[in-house]
Amino acid sequence: MPTSPHTERHFTGGQIVRDVVxxxxxxxxxxxxxxxxxxxxxxxxxxxxxxxxAEVAAGSIAMGLGGFLAARSDAEHYAAELARxxxxxxxxxxxxxAEVEGFFAQYGLDRSQVAAVIDAFRRxxxxxxxxxxxxxxxxxxxxxAQALRSAVTIAVxxxxxxxxxxxxxxxxxxxxxxxxxxxxxxxxxxxLFGFVKGRYTTGRAGRSAFQTLVVGGLAAxxxxxxxxxxx
Amino acid sequence: MPTSPHTERHFTGGQIVRDVVxxxxxxxxxxxxxxxxxxxxxxxxxxxxxxxxAEVAAGSIAMGLGGFLAARSDAEHYAAELARxxxxxxxxxxxxxAEVEGFFAQYGLDRSQVAAVIDAFRRxxxxxxxxxxxxxxxxxxxxxAQALRSAVTIAVxxxxxxxxxxxxxxxxxxxxxxxxxxxxxxxxxxxLFGFVKGRYTTGRAGRSAFQTLVVGGLAAxxxxxxxxxxx
Numbered sequence: 001m002p003t004s005p006h007t008e009r010h011f012t013g014g015q016i017v018r019d020v021v022x023x024x025x026x027x028x029x030x031x032x033x034x035x036x037x038x039x040x041x042x043x044x045x046x047x048x049x050x051x052x053x054a055e056v057a058a059g060s061i062a063m064g065l066g067g068f069l070a071a072r073s074d075a076e077h078y079a080a081e082l083a084r085x086x087x088x089x090x091x092x093x094x095x096x097x098a099e100v101e102g103f104f105a106q107y108g109l110d111r112s113q114v115a116a117v118i119d120a121f122r123r124x125x126x127x128x129x130x131x132x133x134x135x136x137x138x139x140x141x142x143x144x145a146q147a148l149r150s151a152v153t154i155a156v157x158x159x160x161x162x163x164x165x166x167x168x169x170x171x172x173x174x175x176x177x178x179x180x181x182x183x184x185x186x187x188x189x190x191x192l193f194g195f196v197k198g199r200y201t202t203g204r205a206g207r208s209a210f211q212t213l214v215v216g217g218l219a220a221x222x223x224x225x226x227x228x229x230x231x
Numbered sequence: 232m233p234t235s236p237h238t239e240r241h242f243t244g245g246q247i248v249r250d251v252v253x254x255x256x257x258x259x260x261x262x263x264x265x266x267x268x269x270x271x272x273x274x275x276x277x278x279x280x281x282x283x284x285a286e287v288a289a290g291s292i293a294m295g296l297g298g299f300l301a302a303r304s305d306a307e308h309y310a311a312e313l314a315r316x317x318x319x320x321x322x323x324x325x326x327x328x329a330e331v332e333g334f335f336a337q338y339g340l341d342r343s344q345v346a347a348v349i350d351a352f353r354r355x356x357x358x359x360x361x362x363x364x365x366x367x368x369x370x371x372x373x374x375x376a377q378a379l380r381s382a383v384t385i386a387v388x389x390x391x392x393x394x395x396x397x398x399x400x401x402x403x404x405x406x407x408x409x410x411x412x413x414x415x416x417x418x419x420x421x422x423l424f425g426f427v428k429g430r431y432t433t434g435r436a437g438r439s440a441f442q443t444l445v446v447g448g449l450a451a452x453x454x455x456x457x458x459x460x461x462x
Contacts, residue, residue, distance in 0.1 A: 025297055026290075030261075033289030034282065041281045047266045050272045050461050051265065054454035058264030059257075061450040066256055069442055073433050104348070105290050108358040113347040117335070120344045127339040135366055202304050211300055219292040223285035 004096045015146065017200045018216055019153035023063060029057050029160025029216045032186045035165050037223030039175040041231035048169045048178070056162035064155030071147035078139050085129045093122065096132065100112075103136065184219070190216045244339045246377065250384035254294060255424055258392025262286050263417045264394050268454030270406040270413075272462035279400045279409070287393035295386030302378035309370050314361045324353065327363065334367060395420045414451070421447045452453045 031052050038048045089096050097118055104114045121128035133139045168181035191209045197209025262283050269279045320327050328349055335345045352359035364370045401414035422440045429439025 002340055026293055029293040029297075030286065030289050032295070034265075034286050037285030037289065038282055041285075042278060046462070047273060047278060051269055053461055054268030054272075054458040055265050055286060057453040057457045058261045058268065058450040060445060061453050062260040062264070065446045065449065066260075076433065079434060090298065093306040107352075107362045108355045109351045110346060113351045116347055117340060120340045121338075124339045131338045138369060138371075140369075153298065177254045215296045215300070218296065218299045219289040222288040222292055223427070226288045227285040230284055231277070 015150065016153055019067070019150050020157045021201070022067070023060075024161040025197075025212070025215075026063065027056070027158035028164060028190055028193060028212075029161075029187065029219050030059060030163035031162035032216060033180070033219040033223040035169060035182055036049065036179065036220040037221070037227035039179040040061030040224045041227040045169040045173050045175050045178055048175055049166060052162070052169065054165040056159055056166070059162065060155040060158040063157055063158055064151040067154045068147050068151035071142070071150050075142040075147065078133070078142050080130065081133060081137055081139060085132045086125075089125050089128050096126050096128070099136065108223070143188035161189070161193070186216065186220075187213060208229065246381065247384055250298070250381050251299070251362035251388045252428050252432070254291075254385035254388025255392040256293065256428075256443070256446075257290065258287070258389035259395060259417065259421055259424060259443075260392075260450050263396035263413070263421075263447055264454040266400060266413055267410065267451040269460035270410040271455045272458040274406055274415065276400040276404050276406050276409055279406055280397060283393070287390055288398070290393065291386040291389040294389055295382040298385045299378050299382035302373070302381050306373040306375065306378065309364070309373050311362060312368055312370060313427070316363045317356075320356050320359050320363070327359070330360040330363070330367065343416040344413060366400065392424070417446060417447065417451075 034055050035052050038051055042048070062210075071158050085096075100118060100121070101111050101114060104117075115183060121131065165182045165186040167185060169175070170176040172178050190213045194209035194212025195205045197212065198205035240321050266279050266283050269282055273279070316327075331343050331349055331352070332345060335348075352362065366374075396413045396417040398416060399409040400406070403409050421444045425440035425443025426436045428443065429436035433439060
């Protein structure tokens with residue numbers, strides 16, 4: 001994978017951080033909203049626990065396996081485009097030259113200014129192919145182990161997030177007694193998660209904490225209202 | 232947004248298709264698994280409908296709003312990096328020249344071969360900045376209307392997908408009678424969705440249909456098993 005000289009300076013969170021964020025954003029929000037929503041409609045904690053665990057199982061599998069299949073299909077897409085560019089560079093090099101020229105023309109460079117670059121590419125077709133993939137198509141060579149690693153990270157983060165709002169429902173049989181502790185516990189978890197996420201991504205931790213709490217709160221309020229309406 | 236001369240040939244689905252896929256993948260899977268899981272644990276359809284609608288409300292808000300905030304933070308990230316690259320091109324042009332050189336060196340080009348390119352960039356700093364953003368950092372200029380459009384598309388797709396498995400539960404009071412029609416209806420929807428998704432993305436429609444069905448089926452089976460265990 002080609003890395004630019006000062007990637008670290010522009011660091012916005014590695015793949016693991018990104019996968020934890022993907023899994024935990026939904027894991028903290030949806031099971032929480034479901035538990036809060038059901039608490040407005042049913043009295044027995046057992047039903048909330050059953051529905052909550054069913055949701056966490058379904059959500060973690062859907063997201064983890066979905067992430068796995070998406071990463072694998074990205075890898076296949078890369079392989080297909082690699083084969084296509086290789087063929088084109090060999091069979092229709094003049095068309096590829098025109099593409100490179102058209103491409104630099106967007107940045108104000110004329111044919112004479114890129115002539116040396118094209119000469120160099122003609123001599124090393126493998127480098128030319130790699131260049132086309134990254135700069136024409138925006139594709140990076142995928143890491144073959146990434147699909148599985150992403151799937152597991154996303155699923156585990158979803159489960160970890162999803163168990164937080166359900167915890168209080170394990171310790172009491174009445175949903176009305178579990179609701180407030182669940183809301184409080186999840187609010188703290190959402191703020192904390194949003195804060196850490198902000199630190200690793202945009203750098204604006206406070207705003208991220210607030211936004212994460214608002215998304216979770218809105219989802220829970222909508223679920224609560226709708227469940228009340230239908231019960 | 233810079234577009235390459237033959238983007239169409241490599242077309243792998245526009246933003247709307249991508250957003251529909253994001254929303255509907257989870258929308259068809261998680262509410263389905265939740266409904267199936269609860270059917271193994273409770274007898275009254277009303278509870279499945281309540282939990283299902285709460286989940287659909289929570290999931291569509293979490294995904295839609297999550298997509299909105301992610302797109303907005305991408306836009307802010309772009310603006311911040313644009314300002315940074317502008318500053319660097321003006322204040323430390325020699326460092327930026329070294330970056331461009333180091334960057335083409337990965338593709339086997341030496342300094343003399345990119346000298347003309349660098350000369351051209353020095354004369355048009357705005358083009359240089361744009362080039363650095365796209366090629367060093369892989370960033371494309373974001374469309375300001377995209378965040379809202381993505382949010383709405385994802386949420387609507389999630390709701391549309393999520394209502395499919397719940398439909399049979401509206402028409403009977405017994406979960407055991409609704410379960411089979413729900414499974415059958417959702418299986419057809421998953422196959423159809425997977426097929427169309429495959430057509431628009433990887434081009435392998437049959438395999439995509441099968442995979443989508445397997446993910447939905449696994450999630451539902453896990454939810455069903457877990458809900459049985461806890462009830």
